[in-house]
Amino acid sequence: MSNRLNLLDPEVRANPYPVYAELRRNAPVTQVDPGGIWVVARQADVLTAMKNPQLFSSEGIRRTYRPSWKSDYPLADSMLVMDPPRHTRLRALVNRAFGASMVSRLEPRIREVAHQVVASLPVGRSVNFVDAFSIWVPIAVFGELVGLPRSLHPIIKSWSDVYGEFTSIRPEDTQRQQEIHRAVAETRSHFNEVLEARRREPRDDLVSDLLRAQVDGESLSDTDLMGFLFLLLIGALETAAHLLSSCALMFQEQPELMARLRAQPTLIPRFIDEMLRHSGPAHGLFRMNTDEVELGGVRIPQGSRILLLIASANRDEAAIPDPDRFDMERPGPQNLPFGHGIHFCLGAQLARMEVRVALEELLARFARLTPGEGSIEWNASLVMRGLAQLPLVAHLP
Numbered sequence: 001m002s003n004r005l006n007l008l009d010p011e012v013r014a015n016p017y018p019v020y021a022e023l024r025r026n027a028p029v030t031q032v033d034p035g036g037i038w039v040v041a042r043q044a045d046v047l048t049a050m051k052n053p054q055l056f057s058s059e060g061i062r063r064t065y066r067p068s069w070k071s072d073y074p075l076a077d078s079m080l081v082m083d084p085p086r087h088t089r090l091r092a093l094v095n096r097a098f099g100a101s102m103v104s105r106l107e108p109r110i111r112e113v114a115h116q117v118v119a120s121l122p123v124g125r126s127v128n129f130v131d132a133f134s135i136w137v138p139i140a141v142f143g144e145l146v147g148l149p150r151s152l153h154p155i156i157k158s159w160s161d162v163y164g165e166f167t168s169i170r171p172e173d174t175q176r177q178q179e180i181h182r183a184v185a186e187t188r189s190h191f192n193e194v195l196e197a198r199r200r201e202p203r204d205d206l207v208s209d210l211l212r213a214q215v216d217g218e219s220l221s222d223t224d225l226m227g228f229l230f231l232l233l234i235g236a237l238e239t240a241a242h243l244l245s246s247c248a249l250m251f252q253e254q255p256e257l258m259a260r261l262r263a264q265p266t267l268i269p270r271f272i273d274e275m276l277r278h279s280g281p282a283h284g285l286f287r288m289n290t291d292e293v294e295l296g297g298v299r300i301p302q303g304s305r306i307l308l309l310i311a312s313a314n315r316d317e318a319a320i321p322d323p324d325r326f327d328m329e330r331p332g333p334q335n336l337p338f339g340h341g342i343h344f345c346l347g348a349q350l351a352r353m354e355v356r357v358a359l360e361e362l363l364a365r366f367a368r369l370t371p372g373e374g375s376i377e378w379n380a381s382l383v384m385r386g387l388a389q390l391p392l393v394a395h396l397p
């Protein structure tokens, strides 16, 4: 047992912000548990690392997605774990298919789904908002993006439940590994079906755009395509669902804020931006340094696993006045919650749209959210912080 701070300690997960503040003050670059990873807590240092992808490499963490028991997890082939020049080429190819027109094309469909999800929430009775509300709009967004039918939504949810645990599965845990093997085979086969169908008959959608995309005469290979679709599955569901759950918790904790947004729905985008800064889902981004480096006055040996704490950077008093206060009047938008530099979130505009639409529908129907039966539970991840359980009771006006 080491005396080091353990970031996965349930008490830390329940409220990591005082711990991040202490790190910023006294140990802005230091080693913590699990595993003696290096954490970087101050905004200036986090930005320095994100601006230098050759030294703070994403490719270096690819082996996290290539454990000995799973050598063919497609996320390991995605641009999330690539550095330039491979990342640059892939990003250019998918960028063209991921434009602003795609976001507006999806909005009416997302509103329809959000309306149905909100309409099916029980009135005056406790329900876990994570399962009953937050996950379904992101699933619909993903289904629409990739062209999977609505009948598959419950299956997509089961994939997202399994993949969320990927990096915490131990080599001896063969049962959970089997679940991953099954889910990957099933996901792959559905993705292959869509790819085949769009090859035969292209449509006005993302997958057809990806199949058409060319840069300097080169298109995406089958491995690139599968890696990108897996990246969308992992990147699009948990993030947006966690943000929606945090928004619902904020409404329960601050009923006057909920009433204000109901009265002035045009404030919802500002609310979302401040939620992203104050309580955003992305907490840490992993990198590996390709050389020995000095950051924040501390030497980090070559080949270390480094966690850039963007949730701490978003509350750094050196950059943001009174950072713990939730304040919708701050100048925005804040983009750091979506990363910075070459890996900046490709879905930032889409995420803002889907969360806005889901909240507009929720606020149009319900006037108050009060605590439900059972306790609130947080997940246990270094990368993504979100609610695993959020019992709430929704009340009509």
Ligand code: HEM
Residues within 6 Å of the ligand: 058, 079, 080, 081, 091, 145, 231, 232, 235, 236, 237, 239, 240, 243, 280, 281, 282, 285, 286, 337, 338, 339, 340, 342, 343, 344, 345, 346, 347, 348, 350, 351
């Ligand atoms: C609130 C919701 C979201 C948050 C907070 C978020 C956050 C992030 C962050 C911090 C990164 C940078 C990762 C890194 O530097 O290693 C990222 C990358 C990415 N995100 Fe998001 N994301 C969200 C929603 C989405 C959605 C809805 C999609 C797609 C539909 C998406 C697709 C991606 C992709 C493809 C990348 C990788 C970009 C690259 O490697 O070049 N994200 N996201």
